[in-house]
Amino acid sequence: MKQPRGMVTVAEARERARKRVTQDQRDWAALGGETALLEIVLHPPTERAALLGQDAAIAWQREWRAIADSFPNIDVPGVYVTWGERQWSRVGAQTVPERCTLSGADAIAAFAGAATAREWQALQRRAAQLRAAFPSMIDSGTIDPLAAAIRGHARTLQALTDANFATLLHVVAWLTAHPASGWRIRQLPIRGIDTKWLEAHRAVVEGLHAGVSGRLSLGLQGAPNLVRVRFLDPQLRPGGLCDVIAPVEELAALAIRPTTVFVFENLETMFAMPDLPGAVVVHGGGYAAPRLGAIPWIQSGRVIYWGDLDSDGFAILHALRSTCDDVTSVLMDEGVLLQFRDLWVPEPKAASGTYPTLTPDEQVALTRIRSEGNVRLEQERIEWKYALGRLLAVAAQI
Incomplete structure (x- = not known):
């Protein structure tokens, strides 16, 4: 049964109503949906089209007649089908549905179907x-x-x-x-x-x-802002402790002056670091790294940052430089990226910003990462003997 072209079926009209509910129900709930209006032109067939698809045209007209007859008898007013007269030369006078008007959010949702109506009503x-x-x-x-x-x-x-x-x-x-x-x-x-x-x-x-x-704060006490530190120099260890997790405020009160502060993004590389005179290694904590600027002895030392070779790694490096004055990156250049190409993985969600504090070499590496389709070289995948040699070489320059 071929349907004449252009006619809007009840199913198609219901789908339009469903999409309207999905699109606007948040506004209706917030501000009221009494004035919402959806008008659907039904595009009745011409005489020629109706004769070519007579059975379909008759079924279509009956379908809309059933809608017109059913909605006045339910509890949701506002569903109206407008009819028009046609004088056709071959089949005489015909009454056809011309327009379906849905007035109010309740009517639009009810017409869309029981499931949509229940969601809107809830x-x-x-x-x-x-x-x-x-x-x-x-x-x-x-x-x-x-x-x-x-x-x-x-x-x-x-x-x-x-x-x-x-x-x-x-x-x-x-x-x-x-x-x-x-x-x-x-x-x-x-x-x-x-x-x-x-x-x-x-x-x-x-x-x-x-x-x-009108208040943004819930009035609750926040969790302490904790930072993990490994003291690589035994002379710097508070109370002999090597590995400490403590609030920023307590770490800031320590009377120590390390000459080298490594900031790593991965705990495995932190644990692998050997004892080193004048040095500590701090867990950066991703985009929380700028909090390290609140610790005076980090500010007073030379910060050596090593993060993943991906767009987030450079975004975090840029953020760290916003609070720490002297930050040098290590193992975050194009040479390292290409040397360990076989260890690349896709970056799930790349950072898309621009970072003016990056050095020219760092910017080259970031540009290459993006040109390769936003790849990631995780820092712990780099061969440790090679990585440690680079880290110690930079530290020795201080």
């Missing part, structure tokens, strides 16, 4: 519960903070179980009522949450809390 209901629990004023023509939070976290709100949504309301209310509790995240005295609940739902909690209270 989001709409939860947005209303948030409004009731945390009433806020809406400035005419603008989006208020709670509405913005609902819009930004609509997907999460929609996906939460009823139990987790009820817990979310309770947690946001408690945090709003206790703006500076000073508790750690796993110590909160809130019934109904375990020690990991807030960690798992922190993004939506922070968003809604900011929308309700």
